[in-house]
Amino acid sequence: FFIFVNFWTVSIHDGNYSVLKYLQPIINGAAHHNDHHQFYKYNYRQFFTLWDRLMNTFHSPHVYSEKKKNIN
Numbered sequence: 001f002f003i004f005v006n007f008w009t010v011s012i013h014d015g016n017y018s019v020l021k022y023l024q025p026i027i028n029g030a031a032h033h034n035d036h037h038q039f040y041k042y043n044y045r046q047f048f049t050l051w052d053r054l055m056n057t058f059h060s061p062h063v064y065s066e067k068k069k070n071i072n
Contacts (some may be wrong), residue, residue, distance in 0.1 A: 008047070025049065031061035 012033040019029035026049055036043040042059030045051045052058035 012046075032059075035059050035061050 012028070012030045014030070019027045028043060028045060028047060028049060032043045032049070039059060042057050043049075043052055044057055049058055
């Protein structure tokens with residue numbers, strides 16, 4: 001388990017880890033974690049989005065990217 005957690009931690013911080021499209025609603029990837037650092041009050045959970053959704057701390061990285069596309 002320790003090896004898995006270390007691998008996961010490095011992969012979400014390097015910015016290259018992406019989740020399969022059909023798993024994105026339930027698994028946190030690098031984009032979710034980047035939002036955690038950028039907005040600091042969202043996406044606290046390390047692996048899954050369930051608790052963030054239940055506690056209203058979930059922020060979809062796709063919402064921000066869509067807004068950014070509309071601005072340009």
